[in-house]
Amino acid sequence: MKTARQVLESKPTQAIYSISPGATVYAALQLMAEKSIGALLVIEHGDIVGILSERDYARKVILMQRTSRETFVRDIMTSAVIYVRAEQSTDECMALMTQHRMRHLPVIEGDTLIGMVSIGDLVKDIISEQKFIIEQLEHYITGTSHR
Incomplete structure (x- = not known):
């Protein structure tokens, strides 16, 4: 089983995208669309103060009839950010x-942010691991059936 660090290392891009709490939601959405990502860390003075996801936008802007050009990230971000340590398993x-x-x-290592994993990253890793196991079992089965 892999760790969060190993999943990060297997990603094609390990960039960490963020935005300030004073930015507009529209600017955040533009960045997410440009980078093809579903969430941004919200950073102020070098500290993580929240996370903004597409879900936050859908629930706190669209459903509340706000506009993304006039609403600030700080008004809709999730402030209680849950982290994972680099050595924690994918499970x-x-x-x-x-x-x-x-x-x-x-994902943090010590006090340092080293990246972010998504559900898609984890699912991709799990599928890859299962594919490897299946291939190994097939080799084992076909190798023993020739004897």
């Missing part, structure tokens, strides 16, 4: 995501 990450109904987890 632990999935359990946290399921328990808290979220799709993105910042």
Whole structure:
């Protein structure tokens, strides 16, 4: 089983995208669309103060009849950010995501943010691991059936 660090290392891009709490939601959506991501960390003075996801936008802007050009990130971000340590397993990450109904987890090592894993990253990793196991079993089965 892999760790959050290993999942991060397997991602094609390990960039960490963020926005300030004083930015407009529209600016955040533009950045998310440009980078093809579903969440941004909200950083102020070098500290993580929240996370903004597409779900926050859908529930706190659209459904409340606000406009993204006039609403600030600080008004809709999730302030209680749940982190995962770099050495935690993919199973632990999935359990946290399921328990808290979220799709993105910042990964920290010590006091340093090293990246963010998404539910998609974890599912991709699990599928890859299962594919490897199946291939190994097929080799084992076909190798023993020739004897």
